[in-house]
Amino acid sequence: MVFDLDMIRKVYKELPARIARTRKVIKRPLTLTEKILFAHLHEEQKIEDFERGKSYVNFAPDRVAMQDATAQMALLQFMSAGIPKVRVPSTVHCDHLILAKNGARQDLKESLTASGEVFNFLESVSKKFGIGFWKPGAGIIHQVVLENYAFPGGMMIGTDSHTVNAGGLGMIAIGVGGADAVDVMAGMPWELKWPKLIGVRLTGKLSGWTSPKDVILKVAGILTVKGGTGAILEYFGPGALSLSCTGKGTICNMGAEIGATTSTFGYDEKMAQYLRGTKRKAVADLADKIKEHLTADPEVYANPEKYFDQIIDIDLSTLEPHINGPFTPDRAIPVSKFPDEVRKNGWPQKLEVGLIGSCTNSSYEDITRAASIARQAVDKKLKAKAEFTITPGSEQVRYTVERDGYLGIFEKMGGVVLANACGPCIGQWARHSNDPNRKNSIITSFNRNFAKRNDGNPNTHAFVASPEIVTAYAIAGDLTFNPLTDTLINEEGQPVKLQEPRGVEFPPKGFDVKDPGYIPPAKDGSKIKVKIDPNSNRLQALKPFEPWDGKNITGMRLLIKVKGKCTTDHISMAGPWLRFRGHLDNISNNTLTGAVNYFNDKTDLVKNQLTGEYGPVPATQRAYKAAGIPTIVVGDHNYGEGSSREHAAMQPRHLGIKVILVKSFARIHETNLKKQGMLALTFANEADYDKIQEDDVIDIIDLTEFAPGKPLTLVLHHKDGTTDTIKANHSYNANQIEWFKAGSALNLMARMLNKGGKGKPARKKAPAKAAKTAAKKVSKKAAKKSAKKVAKKAAGKIAKAVKKKAAKKSTRRKK
Numbered sequence: 001m002v003f004d005l006d007m008i009r010k011v012y013k014e015l016p017a018r019i020a021r022t023r024k025v026i027k028r029p030l031t032l033t034e035k036i037l038f039a040h041l042h043e044e045q046k047i048e049d050f051e052r053g054k055s056y057v058n059f060a061p062d063r064v065a066m067q068d069a070t071a072q073m074a075l076l077q078f079m080s081a082g083i084p085k086v087r088v089p090s091t092v093h094c095d096h097l098i099l100a101k102n103g104a105r106q107d108l109k110e111s112l113t114a115s116g117e118v119f120n121f122l123e124s125v126s127k128k129f130g131i132g133f134w135k136p137g138a139g140i141i142h143q144v145v146l147e148n149y150a151f152p153g154g155m156m157i158g159t160d161s162h163t164v165n166a167g168g169l170g171m172i173a174i175g176v177g178g179a180d181a182v183d184v185m186a187g188m189p190w191e192l193k194w195p196k197l198i199g200v201r202l203t204g205k206l207s208g209w210t211s212p213k214d215v216i217l218k219v220a221g222i223l224t225v226k227g228g229t230g231a232i233l234e235y236f237g238p239g240a241l242s243l244s245c246t247g248k249g250t251i252c253n254m255g256a257e258i259g260a261t262t263s264t265f266g267y268d269e270k271m272a273q274y275l276r277g278t279k280r281k282a283v284a285d286l287a288d289k290i291k292e293h294l295t296a297d298p299e300v301y302a303n304p305e306k307y308f309d310q311i312i313d314i315d316l317s318t319l320e321p322h323i324n325g326p327f328t329p330d331r332a333i334p335v336s337k338f339p340d341e342v343r344k345n346g347w348p349q350k351l352e353v354g355l356i357g358s359c360t361n362s363s364y365e366d367i368t369r370a371a372s373i374a375r376q377a378v379d380k381k382l383k384a385k386a387e388f389t390i391t392p393g394s395e396q397v398r399y400t401v402e403r404d405g406y407l408g409i410f411e412k413m414g415g416v417v418l419a420n421a422c423g424p425c426i427g428q429w430a431r432h433s434n435d436p437n438r439k440n441s442i443i444t445s446f447n448r449n450f451a452k453r454n455d456g457n458p459n460t461h462a463f464v465a466s467p468e469i470v471t472a473y474a475i476a477g478d479l480t481f482n483p484l485t486d487t488l489i490n491e492e493g494q495p496v497k498l499q500e501p502r503g504v505e506f507p508p509k510g511f512d513v514k515d516p517g518y519i520p521p522a523k524d525g526s527k528i529k530v531k532i533d534p535n536s537n538r539l540q541a542l543k544p545f546e547p548w549d550g551k552n553i554t555g556m557r558l559l560i561k562v563k564g565k566c567t568t569d570h571i572s573m574a575g576p577w578l579r580f581r582g583h584l585d586n587i588s589n590n591t592l593t594g595a596v597n598y599f600n601d602k603t604d605l606v607k608n609q610l611t612g613e614y615g616p617v618p619a620t621q622r623a624y625k626a627a628g629i630p631t632i633v634v635g636d637h638n639y640g641e642g643s644s645r646e647h648a649a650m651q652p653r654h655l656g657i658k659v660i661l662v663k664s665f666a667r668i669h670e671t672n673l674k675k676q677g678m679l680a681l682t683f684a685n686e687a688d689y690d691k692i693q694e695d696d697v698i699d700i701i702d703l704t705e706f707a708p709g710k711p712l713t714l715v716l717h718h719k720d721g722t723t724d725t726i727k728a729n730h731s732y733n734a735n736q737i738e739w740f741k742a743g744s745a746l747n748l749m750a751r752m753l754n755k756g757g758k759g760k761p762a763r764k765k766a767p768a769k770a771a772k773t774a775a776k777k778v779s780k781k782a783a784k785k786s787a788k789k790v791a792k793k794a795a796g797k798i799a800k801a802v803k804k805k806a807a808k809k810s811t812r813r814k815k
Contacts, residue, residue, distance in 0.1 A: 003132070003148055003149055008286065012289070012290055015153060022034075026038075028307075029300050030297055033172065033195070037059070037172065037194075039155075041058070042060045045059070056194075057194050058191055060184075060190070061156050062088065063091075064157055064185055065163060066159045070644065072118060074178030074646075075122070078181075079129075080544070081186055085525060086185040088187070089132070092122050093140070094134060099428055107423075117539065118538055118539065129521070134519075139398075141158070144394050147396060151287070152267040152271055153287070156173045157173070158644075163644075167263045168246060168253075168265065169275075172262055173252075176668065176671070183749065195261045202243075203316065209335075213251075213254075215316070217324050219314070220257055230667060232262050233260050234308070243270065244274070250361055258330065259641060324449070326347065348461055350479075351386045351443060351473055355389045357423075358422065363393065364401060369501040370445075370470070381490040381492055381496075388415040391424070392420045429454055442460060443465055443470050445465060463479075468501040550741075554700070557698075558692065558695075559592075559632065560595060560598075562595045566596075570592070573593065591655060595617070609695060621657060625656035632657070635661070635662035637664045639660070639665050649678065660679070661682070663689060674736050674740070678740075684726070696717060697717040712728045714727075
C-alpha cells in the first residue's frame, strides 16, 4: 500500500518549478538540502538568499509523525485549537509505552493493560481528526515511517528527535516539539532558523566488520554532541552510493546525537530499490523522473568547499568498527583501541547484557548481519556469556525475519525477542537485577547512552556499537575482547574465531506481514467524541498558560544552578515517568530531578530560600509557585540536548519557572521553551555563570523593552548585600516575542485561527489558509444575494453603454 500518493505526486510536480524559481534569485548551484528547503517554503515566505544560522524562515512540511509518548501532549494542544481535521497527512505510532521485561507476547499484553487508557485516547483522537494510527506492536515510529511514508525530496517533522532517520530516504526530516507539530497540522507556517551546511564526503566501500553505524559513530567523535547544532549534514560521494537505504537511515538517525537539525543523502539506486522492495514502486517511478532535482547540482559535489560551511572526509575502505561511550554518544573509540581504554579507565570488563535493535538498527539487513554472528556461535558451540535481547523495528521486519529463520537463530544462542517497540532504548526496560545501583557494563546498537538512560542505574556503563559488534561481545561477555582478531574457547575447550558478518539487504522472498498494525482515521470524525476522565492520573486536559503581564520580572529566586551535562532526560526523565506524558501536573513531579546541583554536587536536592531547608526540586518549585514567587534556572553548555520532548519545557512552565539562563542551548529545547512562552537566555559572557550564587534574588530590569537582537539586563542581588549586573543574549525574533507576550505559541495561534476569538488584535490579518477556509463558509444565501447585486450592477452598466453607443450613432447620422 502506498500512503498519500496524491500528496507525493503534487510535491514532485511542483518541485522542478520551485527549484527553477529559486535559481533565478540565488543564482548559484544548489545543494540537495537547499533544494528541499526552498521547495518547501511556505506560500507567504519570500524567496531570498537566506543567511545561514541567522535567518528565520517559514516552511510548509509535507507531513507530521508522532510517537505515543509525545503525541499525547501534541494532540491535547491540537484539540484546544478547535480545528476539525489535520491539514497535512499525520500519523501516531505507539512504540514508547511498551514494556521490555519477559518477551514480546507477555510484555505487549501487560502494556495494553497498563497503558490502555492512553492507547484508546490516542486512537480515538486520531480517528476524529483524520490521523493515521499505528497500534501497539506495529513497530517503532522511525522504522515504520521509513517503510511506509518517507520519500526522496520530501519534508516532514516529527515529535521525536530521531525523526531524522527518514533522511535515509532523501528527506529533510526534523525532530520538533509538539507545539511545532500543532502548527503544521493546523496548516500554519512552521518556522526554522536557516541551517548551516556540513558536507560529509564518503569515499571507498565498507567491508568486513565495518557497517554504516560506524560512519556515524566516527562522525560523532569528530563533531561531538554539540558540533552539529544548527546544521544539516549532507552525505555524498561514491561511498554514499554503495550504502543501503536502511544503512543511510542509521547514519541519519544518530545525527540527533550531534545536535544536527537533520541529515540527508541524495536520491540513488539504493533508495529506488528500497522503495520498490517495500511495495512503493509508484513512488520510485515518480522520483526517477525528476532524479536530477533530488540530489545536489554536480558543481556542488565537484567543489564542495565552496558550498558547505564545513567538510568532513571519511574513507569507508579504511574505517574501523567503533564503540562509543560510556555515558555519552560522542566518545568514539576504534575497536582495536577499545580493550586498552576499558583497562585504563577501570570500566567494568565483564559484559552483562548485549541489546540489538531499536529505531537505529533494526532493519532486515541489520538483523541478518547480527544473525550471521549468532549462527557461528551455535555452529561453533559457543555459549553466549552475556544476556542478549533483540528488538525488531517493525512488525513487517519481525514477521519477515521470523519467516526466514533468523529469530530462531538468536533464540538458539539464548537471545530473548522483545516487542516491536523502543523498550530498553528509552528506559522501558525492567532489567533483572538484585542491585539497581551496581556498577556494570552493557553494550547496545541503540543511539543514546546517557547515564540512567536504559535501566535507571547511574552506574551502568552503556556503550554503543553496530548490531554485529554487539552480538560478538555478547558471545564473549568480555569488553577486552576484539572480535576482529581474538579467539574464544568453546564448550569443547577449542579455540574458535568469529568470521566477519554477512548480511542481506532485502529478503529473497520479499517482505511480508499478516497484520501491519495500521488503523485508518474515520471518514467523518465529527461524530466521534474524545472523553478525558477528570479523575485520570494519565490524561489531563490542558489549560492555556497565562500571558505576560507586560512588566519586568523581579524578585526571582534561583531554583537550581545546574552543573555540567543536562539533557532532556535530566530535565524530564523517561522510563517509568512515560506513563504521565499526558498529564502535565503529574509528570511535573520529575522536573529537573536528574540535574546536578552546582552547590552540593547532588541531584534532586536544592535550597528553598523561603525556609532555608533542602528538598526535591519539584516540591521546592511548587512552594515558590504557591507563594507567587518567580524563579530562574541556570545551566551549562548544550542545555537540553537529547530528545525532542517538549515536556522538558512545559513542566518548568507549568510549575511557574520564568527563565532558563544557560551558556548554550540544544536547538530543539530552545525552540520548545520559546513555544511555551518561557524566556530562554544565554550568558553574554559565559564567565558570568560563576557569579550566580545559591541565595541570589534576580531581576530582569529591561524586559519591557524586549526586542530582537537586544540583550536583556539581569541584576543579581547577593545575600551579602552586593550586586552584580550581567547581560543575557537571546535569539527571539519578532514573532517569537509575540509567543512570549501571548503566553505561548499555541495561545497566539488559537487567536489567529479563531477570527472572532477573544483577545484577537484588531484588524489583524488572518493567515492565507484561514482566510480561504473562512471564505468557503459564506452562506449560500449571502452568495446569491451578492450575485444578484453584481448582476444588477452589470446590467445597469451594459444598459448605459448601449444607450451611449446609440446616441453616438444617432449624432453621426444627423451630421
